[in-house]
Amino acid sequence: MAASSNSSLSGSSVSSDPEDYQPPIWKSYLYQLQQEAPRPKRITCPQEMENRPKHYGREFHGMISRERADELLGSAEGAYLIRESQRQPGSYTLALRFGHQTLNYRLFYDGKHFVGEKRFESVHDLVTDGLITLYIETKAAEYIARMTTNPIYEHLGYTSLLRDKIVHRLSRVRNEPKKVTFQKDGKISSPLVRHSAIKDCPEKHCNYEKVHNFKVHTFRGPHWCEYCANFLWGLIAQGVRCSDCGLNVHKQCSKLVPSDCQPDLRCIKKVFSCDLTTLVKAHNTPRPMVLDMCIREIEHRGLKSEGLYRVSGFTEHVEDVKLAFDRDGEKAEISATIYPDINIITGVLKLYLRDLPIPVITYDVYSKFIQASKIPDPDTRLEGIHDGLQLLPPAHYETLRYLMAHLKRVTMNEKDNFMSAENLGIVFGPTLMRPPDQNTLSTLNDMRYQKLIVQLLIEHEDILF
Structure with missing residues (x-):
């Protein structure tokens, strides 16, 4: 029933591995129907209507x-007019x-x-637009109902063995027993001890699963669906x-597209206020590069600055x-030559985490x-925290793990910087944790628990992660 043609008319942007790439075949049947749809024919009123609303023309x-x-x-076919209701x-x-x-x-009209x-x-x-939709849905109702059964998406490089490995890895982690056993002396036994023993292995880039961030869009010029390869019909949206x-x-x-979004840096407009998983996938890094760059700079300068993370940097410089x-992006200059006050860098790190x-x-x-x-x-409390950590999205888990390892090193210089795990918990609790309802009262009530969570994550970083 459907004719096919190459994508000479398509504005779609399909990316795939050059070695596996084959020119996509876009299904043009719905495009042909749109071309055949009746055109509007305005029936004008022969006389001027005194009560005509200003947003209507002679079709009223x-x-x-x-x-x-x-x-x-x-x-x-396609003739139209506007009338005012006699009943209303x-x-x-x-x-x-x-x-x-x-x-x-x-x-x-609004x-x-x-x-x-x-x-x-x-x-x-x-x-x-209405005539196009009516015509296509009348002529091709059965075709539209089955057009997603053999998606071209599977053959255009969006899916890969890598994605299958990611899904397998995530399902394995989620299905593993979460139970943590404790010895009589209070020390945590396996699996956390074994986990902490191998945590210093060479770092690997993580391939995180991410769902697409779909939004209604108006396409200028002919476009084809990059899932089913059929024409995106209509005038707008x-x-x-x-x-x-x-x-x-x-x-x-969009409801059938797998969760394998590969963010493109050309689509990511900014670093701050960008979803964490989106940012790390766009930059192909295990953690946000803001976190890495700031921590690297802070530790390079030393961790003995008094009130580290508690003292605020100059707001204007933090904004800069x-x-x-x-x-x-990663080419941003944050060295001591440009910003000698270490509190500016700590302020930037806190702001980044707060703006997520x-x-x-x-x-x-x-x-x-x-x-x-x-x-x-x-x-039992540590056991509960460990269970919570296993439920975090991989990019969030890795970000928290890396940050807690850094803050643990900060506390090792407590005699100079006066920043204990408890003090850092006060600073980072509300930054890393925010209640879903954003209720002021619940936020205030939870602050002491937020502080305690971060304090325990720092103190037991070596076994919890």
């Missing part, structure tokens, strides 16, 4: 009946001729014209685009460094950590 016919509207439209003065109806009958839609979710600059555009990797798909196809990261849209200790596991912190028995 005033307060006429459905029967009169049907007569005026005649038999021409002040409400307006779009009368449209399609499929040898007159269809009536309640018409709204700065743009709409009858459903889509909003249009003009009534003409609304009718054009034809589909969705992943704002992190640029993948273009139908709205219905933030802008440098957003603008230059999803905190390092995510909203999903926040309550589990808070509940664990309330357990009176120290051993």
